Amino acid sequence: MAAHPHHPHLPSTEAAVAAIRExxxxxxxxxxxxxxxxxxxxxxxxxxxxxxxxxxxxxxPHEAYVELGGSPAVTVQVFPEGDARITVEGIEFADVxxxxxxxxxxxxxxxxxxxxxxxxxxxxxxIVPLPGDxxxxxxVTGATLTPWLSARVR
Numbered sequence: 731m732a733a734h735p736h737h738p739h740l741p742s743t744e745a746a747v748a749a750i751r752e753x754x755x756x757x758x759x760x761x762x763x764x765x766x767x768x769x770x771x772x773x774x775x776x777x778x779x780x781x782x783x784x785x786x787x788x789x790x791p792h793e794a795y796v797e798l799g800g801s802p803a804v805t806v807q808v809f810p811e812g813d814a815r816i817t818v819e820g821i822e823f824a825d826v827x828x829x830x831x832x833x834x835x836x837x838x839x840x841x842x843x844x845x846x847x848x849x850x851x852x853x854x855x856x857i858v859p860l861p862g863d864x865x866x867x868x869x870v871t872g873a874t875l876t877p878w879l880s881a882r883v884r
Contacts, residue, residue, distance in 0.1 A: 736862035
């Protein structure tokens, strides 16, 4: 996967976790990390036999699940394939490139992320702008906005 021109390249799950840890420090957030290392432990390797650590190519897949404390409620699941799933206040952003994770979290915690209402189709959207005209949008599911989301309606 080619490195995105606006994000520093994070070659591994470990590098991504280190970058998230740096942001957690910067924004004074508690952080817990659960590492799943080995093909029998990672969520996308369901076909791997129990106790099979290596992928067929001989590499050791490493997946990490990161929970950030404070508000908003944020979790990041970093996959060995180079992408991540970020959940903000229960709203899931799948397929975020690993290299974009720090910029995404900076947007959320730095106040750039916001909520917009639409009349058609009706609903609220959580919008997370990243440097270089890259934007992630997800529909807010659930009947009501959380206090954090309500505070970000534009």
